[in-house]
Amino acid sequence: MKALLLAFLAVLVLGVGAVLVPRDAGRPQAVPFSETARSEALSSTETLLGSASQLESSRPGGAAAGETSGDNGVSDTVMLLTSQAQALLSPSSSWASKTSTASPSPSATQDRPTRAGFVSGLSSSGSRRLADAANADGGMARLLAAVGTAQLLESSRLAAMWGLPVPATQAEASTAPTPPPSCPASPSTSTTAPTPGTTPTKADLPAALAAVVSSEQEAIYAYQVALTKLDAKASATAATWLARHQELLRGAEAQGRLHCIATPPREAGYRLPATFAAKPGLALGSMEASSLTAYADLVALSEGETRQWAIDGLVDAAKRSQAWGTPLGPFAGLSIDNAALPPLPSATPSG
Structure with a gap:
């Protein structure tokens, strides 16, 4: 009887095992x-x-x-x-x-x-x-x-x-997206940009897009003021980039319509840094550099067409920042403490 029971269990294990063993056992898992x-x-x-x-x-x-x-x-x-x-x-x-x-x-x-x-x-x-x-x-x-x-x-x-x-x-992004035929009215689609100097309460697409819109609005105002304070050569450059910022603002607002997000309204004016009057070029460079964070956040919180637009905007703003003499460091739009980074393997050349 005992031998018969053991034989039955062996058959059962073999039969069940044939069903339970995964077909892909032993295959390497795909790398994301x-x-x-x-x-x-x-x-x-x-x-x-x-x-x-x-x-x-x-x-x-x-x-x-x-x-x-x-x-x-x-x-x-x-x-x-x-x-x-x-x-x-x-x-x-x-x-x-x-x-x-x-x-x-x-x-x-x-x-x-x-x-x-x-x-x-x-x-x-x-x-x-x-x-x-x-x-x-x-x-x-x-x-x-x-x-x-x-x-x-x-x-x-x-x-x-x-x-x-x-x-x-890469070429500058300029094509406006095609918005949906209609957007449902919902309180969740309305957003405002965080107050400068404060920490955003939410990290989502509406907040990131609102920050970009507000950044472009401020840039337009700053460049308009700078045109009266720069020399002829720098003023010509600023005029070109003023037009570019106006285009970027229209693009950001179009991205809002694409996602049925109510972006912040345009304001009459903004508080400029104290150094703006004496060194407008330096102030514009700092302003361009500060806008990189908004574009980098939008890259992380978007996808598809909107992400590509944000990537192009990040590169665009970085080029203007560098042209005004503001260094960017190793990570455009990111604040990373180099002291907190892990050391490289010893086999990597160090100079």
Whole structure:
């Protein structure tokens, strides 16, 4: 009887086991796109960091063979790429051990970089980060957009300093979205931007879009005032960018209609910083830099057409900020404490 019972249990286990064992057992789990984008961004940034370190130390002034010697300004680039690589590390991710490894020393795996090649690579990396930001999850999209924007602008800065052709960047966003035929009346669709200097109470699409609208409204007012205080050359630039801000405001308001969000109404005037009268260009640069946070938040809290519009707006504002002489740092639109970032693996070149 006991032997018969054991035989019955064995048959039962075999029969049930054939049903319960998953068909995909043993197959590797798919890596999410956001993690793949982060890993690729880290690898690219580490490679660029190695090249920048070589350019910094290869010859007096960092010039490669056939290039003019002198102060190459790449030390700032090394610091920028180091911070970006640290931010792209993912110690809390379950995929980190599978997809993120330290890059080998460039001196053992590639030819000595040239300035032209490095600028091209930096620009290409920035463009790729922005493209991936359009499809990544919210928080990762914001980080990739911030890193990509900073890399694009750094490539332009180095190209101008080294007398190289400035890499082409993406075109400005100008096409207004097509709103739905009608929007339901709902209290939840109405929003206002947070008061300057205060912390927003909500982190959602309406609040992010409202912040962008308010930022553009303030920019228009500031540029209108600045036109009377700048010299002829700077005034011509400000007039061009005033028109651009008016276009961006119309675009932001159109995004609100697309999502049935009531954006903040236009105000008659704004309080300008005390330094505006004496140094209007510097004040405009600071204002452009402060608008990056609103665009970066909109990148994280939107998707599809609206996110792409926000990415374009982030790059656009960063270029204007840099043109007015306001540095952006490694993360356009993000406030990250470098001291809190994890160290890079020892195999990554440090200069």
